[in-house]
Amino acid sequence: MNKAQLLKMKDLMADDEMIRIAKKEKKQKANPAYWYSPERYQHGKFLRACVIDGILKVSVFLTEYLRFGGMEPAYNVYIDKEKEDFITYDFMYQKWSNAKLDRLGWPEYAESREVFCTVETTKCIQEYLHADTAPYEAILFYQMHIREKRLDKKHKKETDKWKKRMEQIPPLPKDWERWLNKVGITEHFIFYEYDRKGAKQGYCTWCEKMVPVVEPRHNKKGRCRCCGHKIQFKAVGKASEVRSKEETAYLIQHCREGFVVREFRAWAVYPQKYYTKPFRYSFEQRRIIYDKELNGTEFYYGNYKRRENTWIEGNLRAKTFYYYAGNEPYYSGKIYGRTIPSLDKQELRYTGLREIMKSMEFISPKHYFAAVKEMPYLEKIIKAGLFRLAKELLNGSEYLEFKDKKELGKSLGIDRFRLRRLREKKGGVLYLEWLQQEKTNGRVIDDSVIRWLEERHIKPKDLRFISDRMSEQQVKNYLERQMKQIDMDVKEILSLWKDYLTMARRVHMNVNDPIVYRAKDLKKRHDEMVQRVEDKNLVLRAGDIAESFPKVDAICEELKEKYEYEGKDYRIIAPKGIEDILNEGNALHHCVDKNDNYFERINTRESYILFLRRTEKPDKAYYTLEVEPDGTVRQKRTEFNRQHSDIEQAERFLCKWQKQLQKKLTKIDFELAMHSKKLRKQELDEMRDKKIKINGGDYAGRLLADVLEADVLEMQDGKELAA
Numbered sequence: 233m234n235k236a237q238l239l240k241m242k243d244l245m246a247d248d249e250m251i252r253i254a255k256k257e258k259k260q261k262a263n264p265a266y267w268y269s270p271e272r273y274q275h276g277k278f279l280r281a282c283v284i285d286g287i288l289k290v291s292v293f294l295t296e297y298l299r300f301g302g303m304e305p306a307y308n309v310y311i312d313k314e315k316e317d318f319i320t321y322d323f324m325y326q327k328w329s330n331a332k333l334d335r336l337g338w339p340e341y342a343e344s345r346e347v348f349c350t351v352e353t354t355k356c357i358q359e360y361l362h363a364d365t366a367p368y369e370a371i372l373f374y375q376m377h378i379r380e381k382r383l384d385k386k387h388k389k390e391t392d393k394w395k396k397r398m399e400q401i402p403p404l405p406k407d408w409e410r411w412l413n414k415v416g417i418t419e420h421f422i423f424y425e426y427d428r429k430g431a432k433q434g435y436c437t438w439c440e441k442m443v444p445v446v447e448p449r450h451n452k453k454g455r456c457r458c459c460g461h462k463i464q465f466k467a468v469g470k471a472s473e474v475r476s477k478e479e480t481a482y483l484i485q486h487c488r489e490g491f492v493v494r495e496f497r498a499w500a501v502y503p504q505k506y507y508t509k510p511f512r513y514s515f516e517q518r519r520i521i522y523d524k525e526l527n528g529t530e531f532y533y534g535n536y537k538r539r540e541n542t543w544i545e546g547n548l549r550a551k552t553f554y555y556y557a558g559n560e561p562y563y564s565g566k567i568y569g570r571t572i573p574s575l576d577k578q579e580l581r582y583t584g585l586r587e588i589m590k591s592m593e594f595i596s597p598k599h600y601f602a603a604v605k606e607m608p609y610l611e612k613i614i615k616a617g618l619f620r621l622a623k624e625l626l627n628g629s630e631y632l633e634f635k636d637k638k639e640l641g642k643s644l645g646i647d648r649f650r651l652r653r654l655r656e657k658k659g660g661v662l663y664l665e666w667l668q669q670e671k672t673n674g675r676v677i678d679d680s681v682i683r684w685l686e687e688r689h690i691k692p693k694d695l696r697f698i699s700d701r702m703s704e705q706q707v708k709n710y711l712e713r714q715m716k717q718i719d720m721d722v723k724e725i726l727s728l729w730k731d732y733l734t735m736a737r738r739v740h741m742n743v744n745d746p747i748v749y750r751a752k753d754l755k756k757r758h759d760e761m762v763q764r765v766e767d768k769n770l771v772l773r774a775g776d777i778a779e780s781f782p783k784v785d786a787i788c789e790e791l792k793e794k795y796e797y798e799g800k801d802y803r804i805i806a807p808k809g810i811e812d813i814l815n816e817g818n819a820l821h822h823c824v825d826k827n828d829n830y831f832e833r834i835n836t837r838e839s840y841i842l843f844l845r846r847t848e849k850p851d852k853a854y855y856t857l858e859v860e861p862d863g864t865v866r867q868k869r870t871e872f873n874r875q876h877s878d879i880e881q882a883e884r885f886l887c888k889w890q891k892q893l894q895k896k897l898t899k900i901d902f903e904l905a906m907h908s909k910k911l912r913k914q915e916l917d918e919m920r921d922k923k924i925k926i927n928g929g930d931y932a933g934r935l936l937a938d939v940l941e942a943d944v945l946e947m948q949d950g951k952e953l954a955a
Contacts, residue, residue, distance in 0.1 A: 233287070233310060233312050233315070233317055233319055235319070235328060238287070238289075238308075238310050238319070238321070239321070241284050241287075241289055242282065242284060242289075244280040244281070244282060244289065244291040244305065244308075245280075245303045245304065245305075246278065246280075246293050246298055246302070246303045246304075246305075247280075247350075249350070250278045250280075250293065250298060250348065251298050251301075253275070253278075253348060254275075254278065254293075254295050254298035254299050255298070255299055257273045257274060257275060257295050257299065258273070259271040259272060259273060259341060260272065260273075260274070262344075270340050270341070270343075271340075271341060272340070272341045272342070272343065272344050273295045273296075273341055273342070273344070274344070274346060275295060275344075275346055275347060275348040276294075276295060276338070276341065276342035276343060276344040276346065276347065277292055277293065277294065277295070277338075277342055277347040277348075277368070278292070278293040278294075278295065278298065278347065278348045278349065279291070279292060279293070279347055279348070279349035279353055279357075279367055279368070280293070280305075280349065280350075280353055281349070281353045281356045281357050281360075281367070282356060283356060283360055286312070286313070286314060287310055287311065287312050288310070288311040288312075288313070288356075288357065288360045288361070289308060289309070289310055290308070290309040290310075290311070290357065290367075290371060291305035291307070291308050291309075292305055292306055292307040292308075292309065293305050293306060294306045294339065294342055295341065295342060296339065296341065296342075304323060305323060306322075306323055306324065307320050307321065307322055307323065307336060308320065308321045308323070309333070309371065311360070311361075311371070311374065311375075313360065313361070316378055316381065317378070318330075318374075318375055318378060320336065322336075322337075332372060332375040332376065332379065333368065333371055333372045333375060334372060347366075347367065347368045349367050353367065354366075354367050357370055357371065358370060361374050383537075383539075384539070387536065387537055387539060390536075391536060391540070391542050394531065394542065394543050394544065394545055395542065395543070397489075397521065397529075397531075398519075398531070398543050400487040400488040400489065400492075400521075401485070401487060401492055401494075401519065402485050402486070402487065404483070405483075405568070405570065405571070407570075408483065408568070409514075411568055412481055412496065412498050412514055413498075413500070413512055414438060415481075415566055416479065416481030416496065416498050416514075416565070416566050416568075417476055417479055417481075417498050417499065417500055417512075418462075418479060418566065419464070419476040419477050419479070420436070420437045420438040420456075420461055420462070420463050420464075420476075421436075421437050421463055421464050421465070421466045421474060421476075421502065421507075422434040422435065422436050422437070422443065422445060422448065422456060422463045422464075422465050422466070423435045423437075423466050423467075423468050423474075423502070423507045424445055424448050424465060424466075424467060424468065425467075425468050426467050426468070426469065430447060431445055431448050432444065432445065433445055434448060434465070435507060435508055436456045436458065436459065436461075436463065437463075437500075437502070437507075437510070438456060438459050438461045438463070439456060439458050439459050440508075441458075443456055443457060443458045443459075444457050444458075445457070445465070448465040448467075449465060449467075450465060450466065450467040450470050451464060451465065451466070452464070452465045453465075466502075466507075468504065468507065469504065471504065472503075472504050473501055473502060473503050473504055474501070474502040474507070475499065475500070475501045475502075476499050476500045476501075476502075477499065478497055478498070478499040479497070479498055479499065479565060479566075480495060480496070480497060480563040480564070480565030481495075481496045481497075481498055481514075481565045481566050481567075481568070482494065482495055482496070482565055482566070482567045482568065482595075482597050483496065483567075483568045483571070484567065484568070484571055484572065484575060484580075484597065485571055485575075486571075486574070486575060486578075486579060487521060489521050489522075489523055490521070490522045490523045490524055490579055491521075491522050491575055491579040491580070492519055492520065492521050492522070493519065493520045493522070493528075493597045493598065493601075494516055494518075494519050495516065495517055495518040495519070495520075495562075495565075496514055496515065496516050496517070497514065497515055497517055498512070498513065498514035499512075499513055499514075500512045500513070501513070515533075516533065517532060517533055517548065517560075518530065518531065518532045518533075518548055518560075519531045519532075519543065520597075520598060522579075522601065524579070525605075526583075526601050526604065526605045528598070528601065529545065530545070530546065530547060530548075531543045531544060531545050531546075532544055532546065532547070532548035532560075534548070547559045547560075548560040562596045562598040562599060563596060564594035564595055564596045564599075565594055565595070565596070566593070566594065567585075567589060567595055567597065569589065572585065572586050572589065573586070582608075582611050583600075583601065583604050583611060584604070584610060584611040584613075584614035584615055584622075585597075585600065587614045587615055588600070588614050588619065588622060591619040591622075591623075592619075592623065599626070600626065603625065603626050603628075607625060607632075607634070609634045609643065610622060610625060610626075612640050612643070613625070613640075616640055616651070616655065617655050618654060618655055618659075619658070620658045620659060620660045621654070621659065621660050621661060621664060623660075624660045624661050625661070630660065630661035630662075631661075631910070632644075632661055632664075633645070644664060644668075645664075645668040645671070646664070646667045646668055646671055647671065650667040650670065650671060653667065653679070654667060657679060657682075657683075659682075659686070660686075662685075662686045662689065662691060663682060663683075663686050665691055665692050666682045666685060666686070666692060666704075667682075668692075669692040673699075675703070677703075677704045677705075678705060681704050681705050681708055682704075684708055685704065685708070688722045688723070689723070689918045689921065689922075690722070690723070690726070694723075694726055695707055695726075697729075697730045697733060697734075698729070698730075698733070698749065701744065701746075701749055702749075702750070710750060711725055711726070714729075714754050717753065717754075717755070718754065718755050721922045721923075721924050722922075723918065723919075723922060723924070724924060725754070728754060728755065728758050729754060729758075730828075731758060731826075731827065731828070732751070732754060732757055732758040732761055733748075733749055734780075734828050735758075735761040735762065736748055736749075736761055737776070738772075738773060738776045739761070762826070773814060773825075774809075774810045774811045774814055777810050777814075777828070777831050778810055780828070780831070781828075781831045781832060781834070781835035782835075783834075783835045784809070784810055784831055784834045784835050785809040785810055787834055787835070787837065787840070788806060788807045788808060788809050788810075788812070788813075788834070788840075789808065789809070791806035791807075791840055791842070792806045794893070794896045794897075795840070795842060795859075795863075795893065797889045797892065797893070798847060799847065799885050799888065799889075800847065801846065801847055801881075801885065802844060802845065802846060802847060802882055802885040803844075803845050803846075803847050803850060804842050804843070804844055804845075804857070804889055805842065805843045805845055805850065806840075806842055806843075807841060807842070807843065810831070812843075813825060813830075813831075813841050815853075816841075816843060816853055816856055817856075819853035820853050820856060820869070820870055820871045820872075821871055821872050822856065822869050822870075822871070822872060822873045823873065824841060824856055824858075824869075830858065833858075837861060837904050837908075838860070838904075838907070838908045838911060839858050839859060839860050839861075839866055839908060840858070840859055840860075840861070841856065841857070841858060842856075842857045842859055843855075843856060843857070844856070844857055844868065844882060844886075854870065855868050855869065855870045855879070855882065856868070856869055856870075857886075860904075860905050860908040860909065860912075860947075861897075861901045861902075861904040861905040861908060862893075862894075862897060862901060862902055862904075862905035862947045863889070863890040863893045863894070863897075863947045864890075864905065864908075864909070864944065864945065864946050864947045865886060865890075865943075865944065865945035866912065866940070866943070866944055867940070867943050868882075868883075868886075868943065868945070875943075883945060886945055887945070890945075890947050893947075894947070905947070912944075916937045916940060916941055917937075919935070919936050919937035919940075920935065920937040920938075923935060924936045924937065926939065
């Protein structure tokens with residue numbers, strides 16, 4: 233509508249009858265039973281209307297204005313029925329508004345929908361809008377109708393686009409329901425009637441018939457003697473109904489754009505007396521349409537804008553009892569197999585899905601295709617029969633350096649002979665690392681030794697400190713002897729051994745002498761060496777560290793500009809070099825100055841050492857921080873590796889420091905941080921697997937991994953900034 237032309241339309245002023253009635257109005261409480269109820273007039277508004285050039289003009293007057301002699305309206309509402317449009321002019325603010333009547337700025341006394349208008353005005357509005365309701369409601373309902381039509385049209389543009397893409401989805405296979413009930417739902421039961429002499433037969437839900445049973449017990453797990461499937465025995469009468477767990481199943485089909493992954497949820501309910509006729513439930517909740525480059529578009533089935541149930545492009549939100557909590561995760565499940573062979577000839581030809589399905593019972597296609605896209609070499613690994621290696625890579629628990637060579641063995645850093653060993657021994661990433669080490673050293677390591685090292689999560693880099701003097705077999709024998717003498721985990725003994733030799737080198741002992749590097753009583757020799765190192769001059773100690781880790785001093789100098797920060801109560805200071813870190817350890821009596829692992833991490837930029845100080849006492853040691861390149865705080869420790877209650881207040885300052893640090897970080901910092909986080913997780917997982925506990929102090933008896941993990945203060949927005 234032309235706003236200038238609308239303003240030129242004939243003015244509608246309040247007439248004498250409206251003013252007379254308005255002056256008789258008195259405010260009354262809307263609900264007299266409540267003292268705080270607002271006071272309102274019986275007629276909150278007065279209306280006048282006319283139709284000019286096919287446009288309905290409605291002037292709205294406020295009772296209060298009319299009582300004090302006002303003649304002009306508060307609002308003019310214009311409606312063009314032919315164009316299905318409406319607009320309102322606000323006289324108070326002299327501006328246009330697209331709001332409906334109920335959304336205009338009404339004073340409290342005028343909020344009642346009861347309005348006054350003459351018979352002429354009522355007839356004008358009702359005839360124009362073809363309505364038989366009161367004038368105010370007729371206008372409001374018409375506006376709501378227009379809004380609904382516009383929203384429907386707007387949403388239809390989006391939903392039609394999605395529906396068109398859904399047209400390419402083929403129908404379900406004819407045997408889909410049977411497959412889903414038999415294979416997709418993996419939890420099956422044998423129901424048996426209790427017999428004092430022992431039940432001899434029961435109803436198998438997979439076989440769907442009576443089968444022989446031997447010594448069944450309620451909830452006992454076993455296998456059906458007919459079909460061989462895993463089952464759980466259920467005594468009839470023990471429960472009103474038996475419900476299988478809700479499981480995920482996947483159907484992959486060809487479509488016009490490439491292929492579609494369809495996700496289903498399914499379960500079964502067996503009533504007590506009708507367990508042979510279960511209720512089976514299933515629904516399709518998500519679809520992912522992939523193109524040839526494995527780029528996926530996700531859809532979920534839901535109610536769009538509270539208007540219709542349809543397929544919606546986007547991520548399905550996880551619904552809890554009260555609210556939506558993040559995206560619904562993708563679970564591993566069974567994959568319908570009959571569509572895979574034809575897809576494997578074209579769409580899935582370079583994914584290796586058909587082969588991995590023979591080795592993995594449950595797969596999440598979403599995660600699998602994401603991994604294949606990120607690691608295209610997975611296909612070669614899977615088709616070579618290296619299934620354990622592939623599974624570890626798919627789980628994200630291990631990292632593999634893959635070189636693009638014609639032969640797979642060379643790509644993995646080994647040869648054909650060792651590739652065959654890797655396949656035959658069903659080795660994973662760690663087994664591969666030992667084969668790579670074997671090839672580098674030019675000597676064969678016995679498979680039993682590799683398996684022993686693999687079972688204890690010992691990597692080649694863990695033995696680098698001794699590998700020039702002892703073979704892997706000798707290391708294994710030595711560690712086994714020490715484990716009999718010392719009540720420690722093998723990883724703890726390795727750390728003790730490494731620390732002992734490092735300290736022996738500092739005091740200029742001949743670490744190439746077997747008597748030194750193969751000490752009989754390692755724990756005793758280590759404790760003696762600790763005392764000798766503590767007595768050694770600090771400068772000499774710093775010199776030894778600088779020789780072993782030549783980058784530490786330079787890296788410490790770089791930290792000042794980016795990582796230092798000062799607040800009202802606290803400040804963060806970067807060490808100037810190795811000597812500062814050693815002084816910090818001496819002042820607080822913790823292990824940062826005695827354990828070379830911290831200097832090694834600085835040297836490789838896995839983590840840095842920073843000092844937390846009180847602003848008023850910047851020279852007094854307070855807390856020592858180990859932080860990752862993006863500001864994630866791994867550890868924060870004061871005297872004797874402790875934490876006091878004051879750390880909670882300091883953590884709020886650390887969060888502010890992390891927030892401002894984000895602006896200074898570079899892409900390289902985030903890449904280093906991602907690698908650092910991965911190494912931290914691996915180290916904690918190894919500690920947790922071995923159940924390493926703290927022997928003394930405030931945390932005695934607790935798992936070391938739990939204590940260290942609880943100490944981590946994550947950088948929350950690092951990933952988003954990196955992207």
